[in-house]
Amino acid sequence: MGDPLDQKDLIHLPFLKEAQQFLGDFASPLDTFLTTPLGERVVTRAYARVAMAVRKGRSDQGRTLSRATTDALGIRIEIASFVLARIIVSCVKDRSLIERLCRYEAQLAYEALVEGSEKTRDLVAERIGFVPIKGSVPVVMYIEAVAGLREDRWRLVNREVEGGLVALTKSEADELMRERIRVMLTQQLPLSVPDTVCRYLEPITTDLLAMVKASILEEFGEIEEGFFPPCIKAIIDALAVGTNITHPGRFALTAFCHTIGMATTGIIELFSRAPDFSYDRTIYQVEHITGRGGTEYSPPSCATMRTHGLCVKPDPLCTKVNFPIRYYSVKKKSHLPREGGETSQGSPST
Numbered sequence: 001m002g003d004p005l006d007q008k009d010l011i012h013l014p015f016l017k018e019a020q021q022f023l024g025d026f027a028s029p030l031d032t033f034l035t036t037p038l039g040e041r042v043v044t045r046a047y048a049r050v051a052m053a054v055r056k057g058r059s060d061q062g063r064t065l066s067r068a069t070t071d072a073l074g075i076r077i078e079i080a081s082f083v084l085a086r087i088i089v090s091c092v093k094d095r096s097l098i099e100r101l102c103r104y105e106a107q108l109a110y111e112a113l114v115e116g117s118e119k120t121r122d123l124v125a126e127r128i129g130f131v132p133i134k135g136s137v138p139v140v141m142y143i144e145a146v147a148g149l150r151e152d153r154w155r156l157v158n159r160e161v162e163g164g165l166v167a168l169t170k171s172e173a174d175e176l177m178r179e180r181i182r183v184m185l186t187q188q189l190p191l192s193v194p195d196t197v198c199r200y201l202e203p204i205t206t207d208l209l210a211m212v213k214a215s216i217l218e219e220f221g222e223i224e225e226g227f228f229p230p231c232i233k234a235i236i237d238a239l240a241v242g243t244n245i246t247h248p249g250r251f252a253l254t255a256f257c258h259t260i261g262m263a264t265t266g267i268i269e270l271f272s273r274a275p276d277f278s279y280d281r282t283i284y285q286v287e288h289i290t291g292r293g294g295t296e297y298s299p300p301s302c303a304t305m306r307t308h309g310l311c312v313k314p315d316p317l318c319t320k321v322n323f324p325i326r327y328y329s330v331k332k333k334s335h336l337p338r339e340g341g342e343t344s345q346g347s348p349s350t
């Protein structure tokens with residue numbers, strides 16, 4: 001395992017094997033532990049972790065708390081709360097909640113690494129198998145690391161490649177470490193949790209699921225196909241008349257619909273409009289794109305849509321956005337009723 005990490009660092013890196021070793025049998029057997037006063041503290045912290053993940057880190061209360069925790073008991077409570085947070089989202093069985101937690105945990109680790117010592121950063125890089133040498137990584141490692149990132153700056157054609165190595169700045173390497181942690185965590189979930197534990201946690205899981213649904217509604221509102229951008233409408237129209245949709249087109253439609261909160265069944269319903277619809281093939285593709293394989297793919301940018309010939313009949317709003325998802329969000333907001341019942345169809349500031 002190489003040099004040991006400082007015990008305090010384990011608070012921010014609870015996913016590492018040595019954090020789990022440090023935890024030992026602190027919380028076992030779990031169903032009994034949860035009912036103890038210490039167990040209740042862990043439940044409270046685990047709930048806070050997941051709730052903050054749902055709010056997309058809008059509160060840094062958790063980090064402040066965990067940074068103040070330096071004694072062995074406090075460190076164990078933090079690590080146990082990470083474990084329990086994973087158990088909670090596994091009981092909920094909502095992919096979007098799992099993805100939010102993994103993204104949040106990866107972000108916490110990233111912030112600790114950026115602020116921490118070089119030595120800690122190098123030790124963690126070793127543990128997660130992402131070790132740039134003199135600021136570069138082999139192309140194969142790079143491609144794997146950016147597989148879930150959609151920003152154009154990560155595309156290999158936009159990178160400096162020499163001798164089979166891709167050059168990275170330090171901050172880019174940090175971002176890729178965060179991504180690596182996110183993917184690792186996502187691939188491990190959901191866990192198989194005994195029914196008795198899920199039942200005990202039910203009041204919490206019900207509350208968190210409602211929180212997720214409310215946050216998607218807050219961000220995108222009810223799904224309204226009428227506000228879909230021309231490119232996405234064109235894909236849906238093409239499906240309906242039986243045109244063969246390319247893989248990038250299927251990907252764009254699925255990732256777009258997943259991001260605005262459409263359930264897998266809703267996405268499959270869209271694909272079912274195609275005359276050659278195959279349930280098994282569609283569910284496989286949809287689950288792969290929406291993260292069941294461990295990587296949650298973001299919807300493509302307008303630039304990527306153009307590259308694949310998917311930018312169809314752009315309208316005036318298109319000149320103001322760089323992402324189809326942004327088009328939808330802006331258009332929806334511009335049609336929100338103002339006080340007095342009118343809609344606010346002014347020019348969006350994008």
Ligand code: SF4
Pocket residue numbers: 229230231232301302303305306310311312313314315318319321322323324327
């Ligand atoms: S500009 Fe963007 S949102 Fe508009 S049609 Fe093209 S890809 Fe879609």
